[in-house]
Amino acid sequence: MIHRSFAFLAVALLLLPTMNQPVQAAGRVELELVGDARGSAMAFQEWSRALGNAGIRNVRLRTAQEPGQPKIDVQGDGDSKTYMVKGIVLSRDEIQLPGARFRRSETGRLARWLDDVAAHGPAEQRERKAAFGLTTSQIDLVCKDLATPVGFRTQGVARRDVVRKIGERLKLPLQLDADATAALGDEKVEDSLNGLSCGAALAAVLRSAGYGLAPSEEGGQLGYTAVKSQKGQEVWPIGREPEEGRSQAETLPALYEFRNVNVKNVSAATTLDAVGKLLGAPIVLDRFALQRHNIDPAKVKVSHPQSKTTYSLALKRMLFQARLKFDLRCDEAGTPFLWVTTIKPVK
Numbered sequence: 001m002i003h004r005s006f007a008f009l010a011v012a013l014l015l016l017p018t019m020n021q022p023v024q025a026a027g028r029v030e031l032e033l034v035g036d037a038r039g040s041a042m043a044f045q046e047w048s049r050a051l052g053n054a055g056i057r058n059v060r061l062r063t064a065q066e067p068g069q070p071k072i073d074v075q076g077d078g079d080s081k082t083y084m085v086k087g088i089v090l091s092r093d094e095i096q097l098p099g100a101r102f103r104r105s106e107t108g109r110l111a112r113w114l115d116d117v118a119a120h121g122p123a124e125q126r127e128r129k130a131a132f133g134l135t136t137s138q139i140d141l142v143c144k145d146l147a148t149p150v151g152f153r154t155q156g157v158a159r160r161d162v163v164r165k166i167g168e169r170l171k172l173p174l175q176l177d178a179d180a181t182a183a184l185g186d187e188k189v190e191d192s193l194n195g196l197s198c199g200a201a202l203a204a205v206l207r208s209a210g211y212g213l214a215p216s217e218e219g220g221q222l223g224y225t226a227v228k229s230q231k232g233q234e235v236w237p238i239g240r241e242p243e244e245g246r247s248q249a250e251t252l253p254a255l256y257e258f259r260n261v262n263v264k265n266v267s268a269a270t271t272l273d274a275v276g277k278l279l280g281a282p283i284v285l286d287r288f289a290l291q292r293h294n295i296d297p298a299k300v301k302v303s304h305p306q307s308k309t310t311y312s313l314a315l316k317r318m319l320f321q322a323r324l325k326f327d328l329r330c331d332e333a334g335t336p337f338l339w340v341t342t343i344k345p346v347k
Contacts, residue, residue: 027081029118032060034067035089043092046104054107056114061089070098072122083117099123132215132234138222142215145171146199146236147332154193159205160184162193166202172215173223174202180226183209195282200331203238208287212236229288238284239329239339248328252336254279254311255328261314262306268322269297272340275311279338283326286341293342295323 035043044061051059073084087097093104102110120126130139148169154162163184167174176184184205193201202224203213211226212235227233242251249256263271276283285297302318319325319340326338 027076027083027118027121028058029083029085029114030058030060031056031085031087031114032062033087033089033095034062034064036063036065036067043089046092047089047095050104050107051110054111056107056111070096072098072117074122081121083122085114085117134215134217134222138217139215141222142172143199143332146197146202148198149333150194150196150198150201152194154189154201154205155191156188158184158186159189159209160186162189162205163202166198166205167224169198170224173221174225175223176226179228180206180209180211183211185209190287191284192282193284196284196335196337197331197333199236200239200284200329200337203236204284207238210288239331239337242328242330242336243334248312251330252279252281252328254281256310256312258308258310259314260306260308261304261311263302263304263314263318265301265303267298268300268302268319268324271302271315271318272297275315276338279311282335282337284337284339286339286346289342289346292346293323293344295342297322297324 033044033047044063048059048061067088068086070088071086073086075082075084085097087095089095090101095102097110097113100113102113130136132139134142148171150166151169152165160181163174163176187209189205189208191204193204199213206213206226207229210229212229212233214225214227214235216223216225227235229235242248272283272285290297300322302321304314304318315326315338320343323343324340325343326340328336329339330336
């Protein structure tokens with residue numbers, strides 16, 4: 001029997017969990033609902049019944065002169081965490097929890113909300129998801145791993161062997177299915193990638209075979225897979241723009257120094273090789289796009305009249321003659337390189 005004064009009321013609902021809602025909880029949730037002492041009797045009765053019917057257990061209801069604000073207190077560590085959820089009884093039909101409100105007709109949604117707290121903790125304390133459905137800390141781990149230098153000769157080596165060797169240098173596992181392995185084949189890598197990080201090099205080699213690199217998490221294990229390149233597919237980038245706040249001239253000063261340039265009917269491939277050596281920066285070609293547009297840099301001649309200019313301007317002018325363009329990018333370790341692709345993009 002419920003006392004009329006309601007100075008204090010505690011109801012422990014030790015009922016079965018909600019059916020068809022199995023949860024692998026990382027912690028335990030205890031729900032406390034607090035109501036105004038002046039008008040909570042009927043509200044408490046109806047909420048007790050509704051929560052019980054929904055299979056929600058570990059609930060405590062009490063009155064208070066000033067109910068305060070909803071909150072979640074965390075007790076314990078690791079898998080032994082207990083989330084003490086305090087909610088406010090607003091009326092016979094509505095309660096307020098941290099960041100959410102529920103009506104008595106929504107006890108199923110309330111049960112799922114509590115299960116979510118048990119499994120993942122309070123929403124405000126969770127890590128935000130970044131790219132590839134990973135958390136920011138997981139992406140940081142991936143970036144650190146992919147910043148590992150290649151450290152071996154790639155030019156003239158079979159693509160599948162280059163990918164395998166890069167995988168052996170990474171701490172996180174790299175798994176390729178039969179289709180990706182077959183697509184890599186015995187075709188040789190044409191670019192010198194040993195001066196780059198494993199991330200940029202691996203993404204470039206996979207790209208040449210029509211695939212992309214994708215970090216993923218399965219069963220709590222971080223790793224990498226190769227996914228077929230297609231429109232809308234999220235893949236790891238082949239380098240990134242220079243660090244924010246750092247200009248391209250600061251990233252690769254030699255690209256913007258004035259030089260005497262004079263090129264007459266030299267293949268685009270030879271020109272790129274010479275410029276790369278003068279700049280002291282790797283040059284990586286988008287072999288996938290070149291093949292799609294049937295462009296062979298070794299067969300296309302380019303020229304530049306004798307003049308004093310920067311390699312940036314001269315290279316733009318000459319590559320345009322071959323229907324190509326370049327971007328200045330940095331790998332995961334911050335090493336600058338030139339990414340050469342077609343003027344007309346290929347997804």
